[in-house]
Each structure stands twice: as structure tokens, then as C-alpha cells.
Amino acid sequence: MIDFTSALYLGLHHPSRLLQPWQQLTLGVPAALAEPPGAQEIAQELAQLQGCERGVLMPSTLHLFWDLFGMLCQQPVTLYLDEGTYAIARWGMERLSARGVAVHPFRHHDANALLSRITLQARNRKYPVVVVNGFCPACGTAAPIGDYLDIVRRFGGLLVLDDTQALGILGEAPALHSPYGHGGGGILRWSGYSGPDILVGSSLAKGLGAPVAVLAGSERLLRRFAVASDTRVHSSPPSVAVIQAAVHALAVNRLQGNLVRRRLAQRVGQFRGGLARIGWSSTGGWFPVQTLRGIAGERAIRLHQQLSQNGVQTVLTRPRHGKEPRLSFLFTARHHAREIERCIDMVDTLAREVKRQRKLNDSRDRQLWFAGQRYTYL
Template sequence: MIDFTSALYLGLHHPSRLLQPWQQLTLGMPAALAEPPGAAEVAQKLARLQGCERGVLMPSTLHLFWDLFGMLCRQPVTLYLDEGTYAIARWGMARLSARGVAIHPFRHHDANALLTKITRQARNRKYPVVVANGFCPACGTAAPIGDYLDIVRRFDGLLVLDDTQALGVLGEAPALRRPYGLGGGGILRWSGHTGPDILVGSSLAKGLGVPVAVLTGSDRLLRRFTVASDTRVHSSPPSLAVIQAAIHALAVNRLQGNLLRLRLAQRVGQFRRGLAGIGWSSTGGWFPVQTLCGITEKVAIRLHQRLAQWGVQTVLTRSRHNRAARLSFLLTARHRAEEIDQCIDMLDALAPEIEAPTNIEAPKGRPVLACQPRG
């Protein structure tokens, strides 16, 4: 069985034998009364990794965004939503929508569309909050963070990013031989942007392999968040087991992360070259989520079924705008070179019994991980 369905991009596993022992899973009290041992230290290390002043651990991004937008609705705000934003942040925003807060969607990664929307609403004198994914695996491109920040700062607003996809994968100083950069600090490190007007919510469950979330940003905003948080009062905090796994993840990232990212880039490059060799292509650039392009929904479903029969597990996905099913392969640093070759050979063997790919071209938009991002 060759599995291309796991989003553990660096292949990090955290078996209990490698973790520090714990005597209990929870203190039996909310984080508002007492942080679990190690939670504050892990949050601060994650904040430094991402280039922020302070962090706070949360059980999940759902808890995180529910509390974040609850905090923001305590003042007059207007939300501007990149249409490609992931569902979890949208669910948190629904809390504001239920209270009558205006939410203005704008075209995915279109800074001009955002500027037009904010300019039209500027006279209402409400605090503008722009919400987007740091990196979008659906289109394989990073958000134009510099452009978004220029607009946000022009109107004294706030940029909120979901950086779940990039944390642990992207980092600072990307180059041709190391397209993911160094350190794994996420989209802010990769893009070279920082500032007190940015908040970053991220799950560690993908790049770092730990089911816990962290909110990072300025010390001022994080202090406001911890005071305003509802789930830190009414929900259990991250368990001590999860916190120990996060400690282990950060240690592995520090010692081996760059090597794992290099190995991941090699597998992605091998996959893309293999596709090109049989006349196929994929979206995603160097990112480990590779989606076949130039095939119909019918072909995507057929390939998914036939590959499963041959022992290759893939993912059927749908984009927000085009609801047709697409076939995606999630690559990790644990995939072996021979597994990639076997997958390409199977696709080549299946080609005669399905429609050939059509209209194959490079995806539109800024390519990701091709060169040093703009500062």
C-alpha cells in the first residue's frame, strides 16, 4: 500500500517512548486558571519560530478562531474575507456574522479587489480585519501578504492569517536548492513580513504532526486574546500528552527539520518530473499537495478508484469555485523514491483506459517556492 492521503508533510511521528512521561492528562481546570505545564514555553518557542512576539496554545484552530473573532467583535469591525480561506476560520467568522458584523468576500489572492472593497467601506470608520490563508494548497500559491499588509496599514487594520499549511514546511531564505527555506517558521518567515498588525493562527497537525493549535502575534494583541477568550474558561486546554508531543516536534524540527524539508522537496520534484515524463502535470508548485490538472471529474474519479485497486491511496478534492472532483497526491518526507516511481508507472499504465489529459498548462497566479519572495 502506497498512501498519498496523509498531510504529515515532514513525516513526523511522536511515539510515547520518545516523549517525556506525564502523570496525568489534564489538571482538571481551564487554562484561564492555570496553564498546563509546558504550554506557555511551547507557545513562546512557536512564536519565535514564526517571527512573532508571543503565542498561546489552543486545543484546535476551531477553538482558536472562535475566540479570536469573539475578541474582535468587542469593537466595531468590518471583515474582509479572501474567498480561498479554509473552512475553520470561516466557522469562527460565523460568530461575528450572527451578531450582524459585515463580512465582505473578495477574489482569492486579489489585492486590488481587497483595496476596492475596503475603500468603499472606509467611510463607516470601522476597524478593518482581513482574513486569508497564508498558503493555499488548492491553487498552489502563497497569499500576496505584502500587498495585503500595505492595504491593511493604509487603513490602520489587522491581517489575520491561517498558516496551518505552511508551518513546519516553509521558512526563511528560500532558494533554488532549498525551495522551502530554512527553519519551518511558516509564511511570515518565508515572505519576510512581520509586524504588530498581524495575527497568525496555525495547527501543528500537518507539518509538525501534533494535534494542537497556536495563535501568535504581538504581545498587546495576545494579552487581549487571553483575557477575552471564552474557550480558555469553558473548555479543556491542550492535554499534557499533546504538549509533550509539541516539545518533541520542535526538537526534531530544530535538529532535523531542514534535512526533512530537503528530502520532501526531492520527492515533490521527482513526482513532478515523473508526471512530465508521461505527458501529465500537476498544480502545487513545490508544495507537497500535488493535484493533477487537465483531466475531467470523471477521469479523476476513475483514476482514484483504479489506483486504490492497485494499492495506491489518493485524495479526491474540490475547489471552492469549481466543484468538480480533482485528484490530489499528498507527498511526505517518508515516501521512498521507489514509491514515487511506482505511482508514476501506474498512472502511465492506466492512461490507455482513460481519457488523456487535455489543456495542460501552468496554473495561473504567482508561482510559489520558485524564487525568493518579494519583501
């Protein structure tokens, strides 16, 4: 079975034999009283990787965004939500909605729509907070960070990024021969922006393969977050095992990350080139989430099932606004060239069969229609 369903893009595994040993998984106290061993150090390393002053480690992005929006609602704020924002950040924002805070959605990656929204609300003099994904795998493009920042700074607000998709994949100085850039620091490093008015929440569970999250930003905001956090008081902190997995992930990223990212880019390029060879294409750019163009709804479901029956596992994805499902392939650096070729051959074979079957059905329908017309005129 060839698996194109894993979001472990760099293919990083963290077996216990490669991690530093630990004597206990947890201290039995919340992070507000005592950080688990290594938590502060790894949080700081992650913050520096992303181009930020300070980081705080959290068990997940759900904990992170719950606490972040809880902190923000301590002052008069208005939220502006990019319509493509991932569900986890939306769940955190529901905490603010329940407290009567206004949430204004705007069109995905549309800076003009954001400007119009903020301008209309400017007279309320509330602190504007803009929430967006750093990179959108559904459309295969990065958010217009620079445009959003210009607007946020014009109104004295804050930009909140969910950078889970890009962390570990995108980095500094992207170029034709290295489309992901270098270092794997995420969307801020890739786009070249930074500042005290940016907060970045990211899970390491995709690119870096460790189920833990980090909030990164300015020293002032992160100090405030650490004090205001509810889950750092009432929930368990990340386990020592998970922290050691993050330590291992960053060590691998330092030593081999750029090589692994080049290998990943080669696999994505091979897939896109193979599709072009058989007259197909995909959305996603160079990102390791590739979605077939022109295949949606029942056709996508049918092809998904047929690929599975022939040993190729794919993902059915549903774009925002409840559109029809589409067929996606998630690539990792562990995929082999021969697996990509087999996948392309299988897609080509099955697509030809679907097309042939459709022609047969159309021909049969025409025959039935003509037979009905002859019967009508008798």
C-alpha cells in the same frame, strides 16, 4: 498499499517512548486559571519560530478562531475574507456574522479586489480585519502578504492569517536548491514580513504532526486574547500528552528539520519530473500537495478508484465555488523514491487505458451514428 493521503508532510511521529513522561493528562482546571505544564514555554517557542512576540496554545484552530473573532467583535469591525480561506476560519467568522458584523468576500489572492472592497467601506470608519490563508494548497501559491499588509496598514487594520499549511514546511530564505527555505517558521518567515498588525493562527497537526494549535502575534494583542478567550474558560486546554508531542516536534525540527524538508522537496521534484516524462503535469509548485492538471469530474473519480484498486491511495479534492473534483497526491518525507516511481507508472498505465477506452467508445458512437444515418435515408 502506497498512501498519498496523509498531511503529515514532514512524516513526524511522536510515539510515547520518545516523549517526556507525565503524571496526569490534565490539571482539571481551565487554562484561564492555570496553564498545563509546558504550555507557555512551547507557545513562546512557536511564536519565535514564526517571527512573532508571543503565542497562546489552543486545543485546535476551531477553538482559536472562535475565540479570536469573539474578541474582535468587542469593537466595531468589518471583515474582509479571501474567497480561498479554509473552512475552519470561516466557521469562526460565523460567530461575527450572527452578531450582525459585515463580512465582505474578495477574489482569491487579489489585492486590487481587496483594496476596492475596503475603499468602498472606508466611510463606515470600522476597524478592517482581513482574513486569508498564508498558503493555498489548492492553487499552490502563497498569499500576497506584502500587498495585503500595505492595504491593511493604509486603513489602520489587522491581517489575520491561517498558516496551518505552511507551518513546519516553509521558512526563511527560500532558494532554488531549497525551495521551502530554512527553519519551518511558516509564511511570515518565508515572505519576510512581520508587525504588530498581524495575527497568525496555525495548527501543528500537519507539518509538525501534533494535534494542537497556536495563535501568535504582538504582545498587546495576545495579552488581550488570553483575557477575552471564552474557550480558555469553558473548554479543556490541550492535554499534557499533546504538549509533549509539540515539544518533541520542535526538537526534531531544530535538529533535523532542514534535512527532512530537503528530502520532501526531492520527492515532490521526483513526482513532478515523472509526470513531465509521461506528458502530464500538476499544480502545487513545490508544495507537497500536488493536483493533476487536466483531470477533473468523472475522469478524476474513475482514476482515483482505479489507483485504489491497484494499491495507490489518493485524495479527491474539490476546489472552491463547487467546481468538479480533482485528483491530488499528498507527499511526506517518509515516501520512498520507488513508491513515487510506481505511482508514476500506475498513472501512466491507467491513463493510457482510459484514453484507449475513450477512443473505442468514440469509434463505436461514430459507427452507430453512421448506421442511424443509413437507416434514416432508406
